[in-house]
Amino acid sequence: MRKVKYEEHVEQLQKRALRLYTRWAAQTEKAPPARKVRPAEEDLILFLLDRKRWEQALASGRIEKVGPRRYRWHG
DSSP: OOOHHHHHHHHHHHHHHHHHHHHHHHOOOOOOOOOOOOOOOHHHHHHHHHHHHHHHHHTTTEEEEEEETEEEOOO
């Protein structure tokens, strides 16, 4: 059986992964998607809408609280 030093093996894997990633990145022509920063008021409105949707799901029984920070979904 061949003996392998773990640190050397991981180092080789990292070098190979870096080479593969740089080749892949060079082939793709797309730039990473730009992220638009939301205005604070829009962020607050989206949060409130999401919270209301969550509360309605709890009230209707689609989501059941099983324990602290645990829920069950009844699709």
